[in-house]
Amino acid sequence: MELSSFETNQIQSYLDAVGERLLGTEHDETLAGIESHIYDAVEARRAGGEEGNLVAAVLAELDAPEKYGERPAAVAAGGPRMSKLVIAGACLPAAALMPMLIGLNLDRDYHAAKAILVALATGLMLLGIILSKVALQLIKRSDGMLTGAGLALTFYLLPLLGAVSLIVSSFFFGKVLPDGPGAERTAAINLGIMGVCVLGSIAYAWYEVRSTRRAIYTHN
Amino acid sequence: MKTWVTQLRKGLIEYCVINVLNGSESYGYEIVVQLKELEVMDVTESTVYPVLTRLKSDGYLKVRSEPSKSGPPRRYFSLTKLGQQRLQEMNTYWDLLNESIDTLRQSNGAA
Numbered sequence: 001m002e003l004s005s006f007e008t009n010q011i012q013s014y015l016d017a018v019g020e021r022l023l024g025t026e027h028d029e030t031l032a033g034i035e036s037h038i039y040d041a042v043e044a045r046r047a048g049g050e051e052g053n054l055v056a057a058v059l060a061e062l063d064a065p066e067k068y069g070e071r072p073a074a075v076a077a078g079g080p081r082m083s084k085l086v087i088a089g090a091c092l093p094a095a096a097l098m099p100m101l102i103g104l105n106l107d108r109d110y111h112a113a114k115a116i117l118v119a120l121a122t123g124l125m126l127l128g129i130i131l132s133k134v135a136l137q138l139i140k141r142s143d144g145m146l147t148g149a150g151l152a153l154t155f156y157l158l159p160l161l162g163a164v165s166l167i168v169s170s171f172f173f174g175k176v177l178p179d180g181p182g183a184e185r186t187a188a189i190n191l192g193i194m195g196v197c198v199l200g201s202i203a204y205a206w207y208e209v210r211s212t213r214r215a216i217y218t219h220n
Numbered sequence: 221m222k223t224w225v226t227q228l229r230k231g232l233i234e235y236c237v238i239n240v241l242n243g244s245e246s247y248g249y250e251i252v253v254q255l256k257e258l259e260v261m262d263v264t265e266s267t268v269y270p271v272l273t274r275l276k277s278d279g280y281l282k283v284r285s286e287p288s289k290s291g292p293p294r295r296y297f298s299l300t301k302l303g304q305q306r307l308q309e310m311n312t313y314w315d316l317l318n319e320s321i322d323t324l325r326q327s328n329g330a331a
Binding site: 003022026029030032033034035036037038039040041042043044062063067068 | 249264276294
């Protein structure tokens with residue numbers, strides 16, 4: 001069935017208006033059903049001998065988009081917004097850099113100050129990771145109303161992967177290949193633990209990226 | 221009265237859709253046309269398509285796509301085993317409900 005570009009635009013406008021009112025997983029499925037319905041209805045009218053702009057006639061008979069529900073507040077307000085938690089989660093690790101650098105560069109004489117600064121920096125980094133993770137969960141459940149998933153993923157996963165790398169590298173240089181009796185067995189166990197750490201963190205990062213992509217694309 | 225009828229229809233839509241698909245597959249337009257014949261139900265697309273989507277995501281329906289001459293691929297819906305089980309449960313409950321309400325009306329001398 002050939003439709004003019006004017007008619008396909010009419011269909012698309014209607015679908016866009018309905019789509020704004022559908023949320024989450026139901027969005028694509030329901031729209032696909034309605035689109036197919038419109039084409040079938042036009043075909044049925046054509047088979048019945050009707051002529052003219054049949055798309056307009058079919059659309060006039062369909063429910064108004066308002067019947068599919070209210071427009072989500074974010075759409076009505078002009079579109080999705082960046083999650084504030086994402087911004088906070090990204091700022092905290094940056095804020096942690098200064099006390100960390102100062103703390104690590106202090107002389108041994110300032111032992112207490114050094115410990116406080118490093119602890120403060122570590123706390124800020126951990127808080128940043130937690131905020132990014134919470135932001136990620138909120139974005140996934142927001143049905144497209146919140147954005148910033150990429151930034152949240154970066155500031156959630158990079159510090160985690162960085163920490164794993166640090167642990168693994170310090171382990172590698174210090175204890176992986178010990179000397180003395182039973183060294184081979186200890187080395188094998190250490191390499192096994194490292195392997196599980198690395199593979200586990202990569203698998204977890206992959207899972208997070210995948211589930212986030214799925215949540216976002218399901219909506220869009 | 222109007223609110224009661226609206227609520228009742230809303231609750232029955234799912235039951236009607238599942239019954240339309242009893243024993244055969246069908247596509248959205250056909251389902252809507254068939255349901256529109258039940259004038260008392262006052263069915264429209266805005267009620268049927270979200271229900272079809274929900275029933276599918278709940279595992280009661282499965283979908284098969286087939287190229288269509290009229291436009292995008294046609295999506296044929298049919299009942300899954302879970303859907304057939306649900307239909308049986310709904311039918312049983314519907315009969316029970318009907319029977320109980322009839323009994324109530326008769327015992328109270330309804331016209």
